[in-house]
Amino acid sequence: MEITFLGTSSGVPTRTRNVSSVALRLPQRKEIWLFDCGEATQHQLLRSDLRTSQIRRIFISHMHGDHIFGLMGLLASCGLAGTVSQIDVYGPPTLDRYIASCLRWSVMRLPYKLQVHTVEPGEVFSDGEFTVTCRLLHHRVPAFGYRVSESDRPGRFHVEKAQALGIPFGPLYGQLKQGKTITLADGRTFDGRDFCDPPQRGRSMVYCTDTVFCESAVELAQQA
Ligand SMILES: [Zn+2]
Known part of the structure:
Protein backbone atom coordinates (compact mmCIF):
# COMPACT_ATOMS: atom_id res chain seq x y z
CA MET A 1 0.00 0.00 0.00
CA PRO A 154 -0.49 -16.30 7.27
CA GLY A 155 2.73 -16.15 9.26
CA ARG A 156 6.01 -17.58 7.90
CA PHE A 157 6.16 -21.39 7.76
CA HIS A 158 9.40 -22.77 9.22
CA VAL A 159 10.13 -25.52 6.72
CA GLU A 160 13.54 -26.27 8.29
CA LYS A 161 11.86 -27.21 11.58
CA ALA A 162 9.59 -29.73 9.81
CA GLN A 163 12.56 -31.19 7.93
CA ALA A 164 14.61 -31.54 11.14
CA LEU A 165 11.78 -33.60 12.68
CA GLY A 166 11.84 -35.94 9.70
CA ILE A 167 8.36 -35.07 8.45
CA PRO A 168 8.28 -36.38 4.87
CA PHE A 169 8.16 -33.67 2.23
CA GLY A 170 4.86 -33.38 0.34
CA PRO A 171 1.21 -32.50 0.98
CA LEU A 172 1.69 -32.74 4.76
CA TYR A 173 3.69 -29.50 4.60
CA GLY A 174 0.70 -27.77 3.06
CA GLN A 175 -1.49 -28.93 5.94
CA LEU A 176 1.05 -27.73 8.51
CA LYS A 177 1.20 -24.36 6.72
CA GLN A 178 -2.56 -24.06 7.18
CA GLY A 179 -2.15 -24.70 10.91
CA LYS A 180 -3.73 -28.17 10.82
CA THR A 181 -2.69 -31.12 12.98
CA ILE A 182 -1.14 -34.06 11.10
CA THR A 183 -0.42 -37.66 12.07
CA LEU A 184 2.52 -39.53 10.53
CA ALA A 185 2.60 -43.24 9.66
CA ASP A 186 4.82 -43.82 12.74
CA GLY A 187 2.09 -42.40 15.02
CA ARG A 188 3.68 -39.05 15.82
CA THR A 189 1.34 -36.03 15.63
CA PHE A 190 2.29 -32.42 14.97
CA ASP A 191 0.32 -29.20 15.34
CA GLY A 192 0.86 -26.91 12.33
CA ARG A 193 0.65 -23.84 14.55
CA ASP A 194 3.98 -24.86 16.10
CA PHE A 195 5.63 -24.43 12.68
CA CYS A 196 4.19 -21.02 11.75
CA ASP A 197 4.74 -17.47 12.97
CA PRO A 198 1.53 -15.71 14.08
CA PRO A 199 -0.58 -14.35 11.20
ZN1 LIG B 1 -17.85 19.09 0.35
Missing part, protein backbone atom coordinates in the same frame (compact mmCIF):
# COMPACT_ATOMS: atom_id res chain seq x y z
CA GLU A 2 1.52 3.30 -1.08
CA ILE A 3 -0.40 6.52 -0.57
CA THR A 4 0.11 9.67 -2.66
CA PHE A 5 -1.63 12.90 -1.70
CA LEU A 6 -2.50 14.46 -5.06
CA GLY A 7 -4.59 17.23 -3.55
CA THR A 8 -5.37 18.34 -0.02
CA SER A 9 -6.77 21.82 -0.56
CA SER A 10 -10.42 22.46 0.19
CA GLY A 11 -12.81 24.33 -2.09
CA VAL A 12 -10.25 26.01 -4.34
CA PRO A 13 -6.73 25.06 -5.43
CA THR A 14 -3.76 27.11 -4.25
CA ARG A 15 -0.35 27.56 -5.88
CA THR A 16 1.04 24.65 -3.92
CA ARG A 17 -1.98 22.45 -3.22
CA ASN A 18 -4.58 21.09 -5.60
CA VAL A 19 -8.13 20.17 -4.63
CA SER A 20 -9.01 16.75 -3.20
CA SER A 21 -7.57 13.49 -4.44
CA VAL A 22 -5.61 10.68 -2.87
CA ALA A 23 -4.07 7.76 -4.77
CA LEU A 24 -3.56 4.32 -3.28
CA ARG A 25 -1.03 2.25 -5.24
CA LEU A 26 -1.16 -1.52 -4.91
CA PRO A 27 2.19 -2.59 -6.39
CA GLN A 28 1.45 -6.32 -6.13
CA ARG A 29 -1.35 -5.99 -8.69
CA LYS A 30 -0.11 -2.94 -10.59
CA GLU A 31 -3.28 -1.01 -9.76
CA ILE A 32 -4.06 2.47 -8.52
CA TRP A 33 -7.23 3.19 -6.60
CA LEU A 34 -8.21 6.84 -6.47
CA PHE A 35 -10.17 8.59 -3.74
CA ASP A 36 -11.93 11.69 -5.08
CA CYS A 37 -10.92 13.44 -8.24
CA GLY A 38 -10.94 17.22 -7.98
CA GLU A 39 -10.22 19.41 -10.98
CA ALA A 40 -6.74 18.90 -12.49
CA THR A 41 -6.13 15.64 -10.65
CA GLN A 42 -4.76 14.27 -13.92
CA HIS A 43 -2.19 17.09 -13.97
CA GLN A 44 -1.17 16.12 -10.44
CA LEU A 45 -0.81 12.51 -11.61
CA LEU A 46 1.57 13.72 -14.35
CA ARG A 47 3.71 15.35 -11.65
CA SER A 48 3.80 12.12 -9.65
CA ASP A 49 5.42 8.78 -10.44
CA LEU A 50 1.99 7.16 -10.80
CA ARG A 51 0.75 5.85 -14.13
CA THR A 52 -2.73 7.01 -15.10
CA SER A 53 -3.14 3.81 -17.14
CA GLN A 54 -3.02 1.79 -13.88
CA ILE A 55 -6.11 3.45 -12.41
CA ARG A 56 -8.60 0.63 -11.81
CA ARG A 57 -11.06 1.96 -9.19
CA ILE A 58 -12.21 5.45 -8.24
CA PHE A 59 -14.09 6.10 -5.00
CA ILE A 60 -15.99 9.40 -4.77
CA SER A 61 -16.80 10.75 -1.32
CA HIS A 62 -19.50 13.21 -2.35
CA MET A 63 -20.74 15.31 -5.24
CA HIS A 64 -19.15 18.69 -4.44
CA GLY A 65 -17.15 20.06 -7.36
CA ASP A 66 -13.81 20.19 -5.58
CA HIS A 67 -14.08 16.38 -5.31
CA ILE A 68 -15.40 15.44 -8.76
CA PHE A 69 -14.67 18.17 -11.36
CA GLY A 70 -11.57 16.29 -12.48
CA LEU A 71 -13.33 12.97 -12.96
CA MET A 72 -14.56 13.28 -16.55
CA GLY A 73 -11.25 14.64 -17.85
CA LEU A 74 -9.37 11.83 -16.18
CA LEU A 75 -11.77 9.17 -17.50
CA ALA A 76 -11.35 10.62 -21.01
CA SER A 77 -7.55 10.56 -20.74
CA CYS A 78 -7.66 6.96 -19.50
CA GLY A 79 -9.43 6.15 -22.77
CA LEU A 80 -6.59 7.68 -24.77
CA ALA A 81 -4.02 5.67 -22.82
CA GLY A 82 -5.19 2.70 -24.89
CA THR A 83 -4.33 0.08 -22.27
CA VAL A 84 -7.27 0.47 -19.90
CA SER A 85 -9.87 -2.30 -20.09
CA GLN A 86 -12.17 -1.41 -17.17
CA ILE A 87 -12.62 1.25 -14.51
CA ASP A 88 -15.08 0.90 -11.64
CA VAL A 89 -16.33 4.13 -10.07
CA TYR A 90 -18.06 4.14 -6.67
CA GLY A 91 -20.02 6.97 -5.11
CA PRO A 92 -23.27 8.59 -3.95
CA PRO A 93 -26.66 8.01 -5.63
CA THR A 94 -26.46 10.89 -8.16
CA LEU A 95 -22.97 10.02 -9.42
CA ASP A 96 -24.24 7.69 -12.14
CA ARG A 97 -26.53 10.39 -13.57
CA TYR A 98 -23.76 12.98 -13.41
CA ILE A 99 -21.40 10.72 -15.38
CA ALA A 100 -24.12 9.70 -17.85
CA SER A 101 -25.00 13.39 -18.49
CA CYS A 102 -21.37 14.40 -19.01
CA LEU A 103 -20.78 11.48 -21.38
CA ARG A 104 -23.92 12.32 -23.32
CA TRP A 105 -23.56 16.09 -23.65
CA SER A 106 -19.85 16.12 -24.37
CA VAL A 107 -20.37 13.25 -26.84
CA MET A 108 -17.68 11.23 -25.11
CA ARG A 109 -17.21 7.56 -25.96
CA LEU A 110 -14.96 5.53 -23.73
CA PRO A 111 -13.09 2.61 -25.34
CA TYR A 112 -13.12 0.66 -22.06
CA LYS A 113 -15.81 -0.65 -19.74
CA LEU A 114 -16.94 1.93 -17.18
CA GLN A 115 -18.93 0.51 -14.30
CA VAL A 116 -20.60 2.96 -11.91
CA HIS A 117 -21.62 1.66 -8.48
CA THR A 118 -23.94 3.48 -6.09
CA VAL A 119 -22.65 2.86 -2.59
CA GLU A 120 -24.53 2.38 0.65
CA PRO A 121 -23.02 2.19 4.13
CA GLY A 122 -21.36 -1.21 4.48
CA GLU A 123 -19.27 -3.33 2.16
CA VAL A 124 -18.54 -1.75 -1.19
CA PHE A 125 -16.02 -4.16 -2.67
CA SER A 126 -14.29 -7.39 -1.71
CA ASP A 127 -12.09 -9.83 -3.60
CA GLY A 128 -10.50 -11.93 -0.88
CA GLU A 129 -7.34 -9.84 -0.75
CA PHE A 130 -8.91 -6.41 -0.17
CA THR A 131 -12.21 -5.25 1.30
CA VAL A 132 -13.58 -1.74 0.91
CA THR A 133 -16.29 -0.50 3.25
CA CYS A 134 -17.90 2.91 3.58
CA ARG A 135 -19.78 4.89 6.20
CA LEU A 136 -21.92 8.00 6.00
CA LEU A 137 -20.19 11.14 7.32
CA HIS A 138 -21.66 14.49 8.41
CA HIS A 139 -21.60 17.06 5.59
CA ARG A 140 -24.12 19.34 3.83
CA VAL A 141 -24.67 16.65 1.17
CA PRO A 142 -24.47 12.85 1.49
CA ALA A 143 -20.75 12.12 1.96
CA PHE A 144 -19.01 8.79 2.46
CA GLY A 145 -15.78 7.83 4.16
CA TYR A 146 -14.00 4.77 2.74
CA ARG A 147 -11.84 2.13 4.37
CA VAL A 148 -9.59 -0.25 2.44
CA SER A 149 -8.49 -3.30 4.42
CA GLU A 150 -5.99 -5.95 3.45
CA SER A 151 -6.77 -9.50 4.52
CA ASP A 152 -4.57 -10.99 7.23
CA ARG A 153 -1.65 -12.96 5.85
CA GLN A 200 0.37 -10.87 9.98
CA ARG A 201 -2.45 -8.42 10.44
CA GLY A 202 -3.49 -6.76 7.17
CA ARG A 203 -3.07 -3.01 6.88
CA SER A 204 -5.96 -0.57 6.49
CA MET A 205 -6.26 2.93 5.14
CA VAL A 206 -9.18 5.27 5.65
CA TYR A 207 -10.21 8.25 3.57
CA CYS A 208 -12.49 10.73 5.35
CA THR A 209 -13.03 14.27 4.22
CA ASP A 210 -15.38 17.27 4.57
CA THR A 211 -16.96 16.05 7.78
CA VAL A 212 -17.46 17.46 11.24
CA PHE A 213 -16.76 15.07 14.08
CA CYS A 214 -18.90 11.96 13.82
CA GLU A 215 -18.81 8.54 15.45
CA SER A 216 -19.00 6.78 12.07
CA ALA A 217 -15.62 8.30 11.08
CA VAL A 218 -14.13 7.13 14.36
CA GLU A 219 -15.48 3.62 13.91
CA LEU A 220 -14.35 3.50 10.29
CA ALA A 221 -10.82 4.49 11.30
CA GLN A 222 -10.37 1.94 14.11
CA GLN A 223 -6.80 0.57 13.89
CA ALA A 224 -6.27 1.96 10.40
Whole structure:
Protein backbone atom coordinates (compact mmCIF):
# COMPACT_ATOMS: atom_id res chain seq x y z
CA MET A 1 0.00 0.00 0.00
CA GLU A 2 1.52 3.30 -1.08
CA ILE A 3 -0.40 6.52 -0.57
CA THR A 4 0.11 9.67 -2.66
CA PHE A 5 -1.63 12.90 -1.70
CA LEU A 6 -2.50 14.46 -5.06
CA GLY A 7 -4.59 17.23 -3.55
CA THR A 8 -5.37 18.34 -0.02
CA SER A 9 -6.77 21.82 -0.56
CA SER A 10 -10.42 22.46 0.19
CA GLY A 11 -12.81 24.33 -2.09
CA VAL A 12 -10.25 26.01 -4.34
CA PRO A 13 -6.73 25.06 -5.43
CA THR A 14 -3.76 27.11 -4.25
CA ARG A 15 -0.35 27.56 -5.88
CA THR A 16 1.04 24.65 -3.92
CA ARG A 17 -1.98 22.45 -3.22
CA ASN A 18 -4.58 21.09 -5.60
CA VAL A 19 -8.13 20.17 -4.63
CA SER A 20 -9.01 16.75 -3.20
CA SER A 21 -7.57 13.49 -4.44
CA VAL A 22 -5.61 10.68 -2.87
CA ALA A 23 -4.07 7.76 -4.77
CA LEU A 24 -3.56 4.32 -3.28
CA ARG A 25 -1.03 2.25 -5.24
CA LEU A 26 -1.16 -1.52 -4.91
CA PRO A 27 2.19 -2.59 -6.39
CA GLN A 28 1.45 -6.32 -6.13
CA ARG A 29 -1.35 -5.99 -8.69
CA LYS A 30 -0.11 -2.94 -10.59
CA GLU A 31 -3.28 -1.01 -9.76
CA ILE A 32 -4.06 2.47 -8.52
CA TRP A 33 -7.23 3.19 -6.60
CA LEU A 34 -8.21 6.84 -6.47
CA PHE A 35 -10.17 8.59 -3.74
CA ASP A 36 -11.93 11.69 -5.08
CA CYS A 37 -10.92 13.44 -8.24
CA GLY A 38 -10.94 17.22 -7.98
CA GLU A 39 -10.22 19.41 -10.98
CA ALA A 40 -6.74 18.90 -12.49
CA THR A 41 -6.13 15.64 -10.65
CA GLN A 42 -4.76 14.27 -13.92
CA HIS A 43 -2.19 17.09 -13.97
CA GLN A 44 -1.17 16.12 -10.44
CA LEU A 45 -0.81 12.51 -11.61
CA LEU A 46 1.57 13.72 -14.35
CA ARG A 47 3.71 15.35 -11.65
CA SER A 48 3.80 12.12 -9.65
CA ASP A 49 5.42 8.78 -10.44
CA LEU A 50 1.99 7.16 -10.80
CA ARG A 51 0.75 5.85 -14.13
CA THR A 52 -2.73 7.01 -15.10
CA SER A 53 -3.14 3.81 -17.14
CA GLN A 54 -3.02 1.79 -13.88
CA ILE A 55 -6.11 3.45 -12.41
CA ARG A 56 -8.60 0.63 -11.81
CA ARG A 57 -11.06 1.96 -9.19
CA ILE A 58 -12.21 5.45 -8.24
CA PHE A 59 -14.09 6.10 -5.00
CA ILE A 60 -15.99 9.40 -4.77
CA SER A 61 -16.80 10.75 -1.32
CA HIS A 62 -19.50 13.21 -2.35
CA MET A 63 -20.74 15.31 -5.24
CA HIS A 64 -19.15 18.69 -4.44
CA GLY A 65 -17.15 20.06 -7.36
CA ASP A 66 -13.81 20.19 -5.58
CA HIS A 67 -14.08 16.38 -5.31
CA ILE A 68 -15.40 15.44 -8.76
CA PHE A 69 -14.67 18.17 -11.36
CA GLY A 70 -11.57 16.29 -12.48
CA LEU A 71 -13.33 12.97 -12.96
CA MET A 72 -14.56 13.28 -16.55
CA GLY A 73 -11.25 14.64 -17.85
CA LEU A 74 -9.37 11.83 -16.18
CA LEU A 75 -11.77 9.17 -17.50
CA ALA A 76 -11.35 10.62 -21.01
CA SER A 77 -7.55 10.56 -20.74
CA CYS A 78 -7.66 6.96 -19.50
CA GLY A 79 -9.43 6.15 -22.77
CA LEU A 80 -6.59 7.68 -24.77
CA ALA A 81 -4.02 5.67 -22.82
CA GLY A 82 -5.19 2.70 -24.89
CA THR A 83 -4.33 0.08 -22.27
CA VAL A 84 -7.27 0.47 -19.90
CA SER A 85 -9.87 -2.30 -20.09
CA GLN A 86 -12.17 -1.41 -17.17
CA ILE A 87 -12.62 1.25 -14.51
CA ASP A 88 -15.08 0.90 -11.64
CA VAL A 89 -16.33 4.13 -10.07
CA TYR A 90 -18.06 4.14 -6.67
CA GLY A 91 -20.02 6.97 -5.11
CA PRO A 92 -23.27 8.59 -3.95
CA PRO A 93 -26.66 8.01 -5.63
CA THR A 94 -26.46 10.89 -8.16
CA LEU A 95 -22.97 10.02 -9.42
CA ASP A 96 -24.24 7.69 -12.14
CA ARG A 97 -26.53 10.39 -13.57
CA TYR A 98 -23.76 12.98 -13.41
CA ILE A 99 -21.40 10.72 -15.38
CA ALA A 100 -24.12 9.70 -17.85
CA SER A 101 -25.00 13.39 -18.49
CA CYS A 102 -21.37 14.40 -19.01
CA LEU A 103 -20.78 11.48 -21.38
CA ARG A 104 -23.92 12.32 -23.32
CA TRP A 105 -23.56 16.09 -23.65
CA SER A 106 -19.85 16.12 -24.37
CA VAL A 107 -20.37 13.25 -26.84
CA MET A 108 -17.68 11.23 -25.11
CA ARG A 109 -17.21 7.56 -25.96
CA LEU A 110 -14.96 5.53 -23.73
CA PRO A 111 -13.09 2.61 -25.34
CA TYR A 112 -13.12 0.66 -22.06
CA LYS A 113 -15.81 -0.65 -19.74
CA LEU A 114 -16.94 1.93 -17.18
CA GLN A 115 -18.93 0.51 -14.30
CA VAL A 116 -20.60 2.96 -11.91
CA HIS A 117 -21.62 1.66 -8.48
CA THR A 118 -23.94 3.48 -6.09
CA VAL A 119 -22.65 2.86 -2.59
CA GLU A 120 -24.53 2.38 0.65
CA PRO A 121 -23.02 2.19 4.13
CA GLY A 122 -21.36 -1.21 4.48
CA GLU A 123 -19.27 -3.33 2.16
CA VAL A 124 -18.54 -1.75 -1.19
CA PHE A 125 -16.02 -4.16 -2.67
CA SER A 126 -14.29 -7.39 -1.71
CA ASP A 127 -12.09 -9.83 -3.60
CA GLY A 128 -10.50 -11.93 -0.88
CA GLU A 129 -7.34 -9.84 -0.75
CA PHE A 130 -8.91 -6.41 -0.17
CA THR A 131 -12.21 -5.25 1.30
CA VAL A 132 -13.58 -1.74 0.91
CA THR A 133 -16.29 -0.50 3.25
CA CYS A 134 -17.90 2.91 3.58
CA ARG A 135 -19.78 4.89 6.20
CA LEU A 136 -21.92 8.00 6.00
CA LEU A 137 -20.19 11.14 7.32
CA HIS A 138 -21.66 14.49 8.41
CA HIS A 139 -21.60 17.06 5.59
CA ARG A 140 -24.12 19.34 3.83
CA VAL A 141 -24.67 16.65 1.17
CA PRO A 142 -24.47 12.85 1.49
CA ALA A 143 -20.75 12.12 1.96
CA PHE A 144 -19.01 8.79 2.46
CA GLY A 145 -15.78 7.83 4.16
CA TYR A 146 -14.00 4.77 2.74
CA ARG A 147 -11.84 2.13 4.37
CA VAL A 148 -9.59 -0.25 2.44
CA SER A 149 -8.49 -3.30 4.42
CA GLU A 150 -5.99 -5.95 3.45
CA SER A 151 -6.77 -9.50 4.52
CA ASP A 152 -4.57 -10.99 7.23
CA ARG A 153 -1.65 -12.96 5.85
CA PRO A 154 -0.49 -16.30 7.27
CA GLY A 155 2.73 -16.15 9.26
CA ARG A 156 6.01 -17.58 7.90
CA PHE A 157 6.16 -21.39 7.76
CA HIS A 158 9.40 -22.77 9.22
CA VAL A 159 10.13 -25.52 6.72
CA GLU A 160 13.54 -26.27 8.29
CA LYS A 161 11.86 -27.21 11.58
CA ALA A 162 9.59 -29.73 9.81
CA GLN A 163 12.56 -31.19 7.93
CA ALA A 164 14.61 -31.54 11.14
CA LEU A 165 11.78 -33.60 12.68
CA GLY A 166 11.84 -35.94 9.70
CA ILE A 167 8.36 -35.07 8.45
CA PRO A 168 8.28 -36.38 4.87
CA PHE A 169 8.16 -33.67 2.23
CA GLY A 170 4.86 -33.38 0.34
CA PRO A 171 1.21 -32.50 0.98
CA LEU A 172 1.69 -32.74 4.76
CA TYR A 173 3.69 -29.50 4.60
CA GLY A 174 0.70 -27.77 3.06
CA GLN A 175 -1.49 -28.93 5.94
CA LEU A 176 1.05 -27.73 8.51
CA LYS A 177 1.20 -24.36 6.72
CA GLN A 178 -2.56 -24.06 7.18
CA GLY A 179 -2.15 -24.70 10.91
CA LYS A 180 -3.73 -28.17 10.82
CA THR A 181 -2.69 -31.12 12.98
CA ILE A 182 -1.14 -34.06 11.10
CA THR A 183 -0.42 -37.66 12.07
CA LEU A 184 2.52 -39.53 10.53
CA ALA A 185 2.60 -43.24 9.66
CA ASP A 186 4.82 -43.82 12.74
CA GLY A 187 2.09 -42.40 15.02
CA ARG A 188 3.68 -39.05 15.82
CA THR A 189 1.34 -36.03 15.63
CA PHE A 190 2.29 -32.42 14.97
CA ASP A 191 0.32 -29.20 15.34
CA GLY A 192 0.86 -26.91 12.33
CA ARG A 193 0.65 -23.84 14.55
CA ASP A 194 3.98 -24.86 16.10
CA PHE A 195 5.63 -24.43 12.68
CA CYS A 196 4.19 -21.02 11.75
CA ASP A 197 4.74 -17.47 12.97
CA PRO A 198 1.53 -15.71 14.08
CA PRO A 199 -0.58 -14.35 11.20
CA GLN A 200 0.37 -10.87 9.98
CA ARG A 201 -2.45 -8.42 10.44
CA GLY A 202 -3.49 -6.76 7.17
CA ARG A 203 -3.07 -3.01 6.88
CA SER A 204 -5.96 -0.57 6.49
CA MET A 205 -6.26 2.93 5.14
CA VAL A 206 -9.18 5.27 5.65
CA TYR A 207 -10.21 8.25 3.57
CA CYS A 208 -12.49 10.73 5.35
CA THR A 209 -13.03 14.27 4.22
CA ASP A 210 -15.38 17.27 4.57
CA THR A 211 -16.96 16.05 7.78
CA VAL A 212 -17.46 17.46 11.24
CA PHE A 213 -16.76 15.07 14.08
CA CYS A 214 -18.90 11.96 13.82
CA GLU A 215 -18.81 8.54 15.45
CA SER A 216 -19.00 6.78 12.07
CA ALA A 217 -15.62 8.30 11.08
CA VAL A 218 -14.13 7.13 14.36
CA GLU A 219 -15.48 3.62 13.91
CA LEU A 220 -14.35 3.50 10.29
CA ALA A 221 -10.82 4.49 11.30
CA GLN A 222 -10.37 1.94 14.11
CA GLN A 223 -6.80 0.57 13.89
CA ALA A 224 -6.27 1.96 10.40
ZN1 LIG B 1 -17.85 19.09 0.35
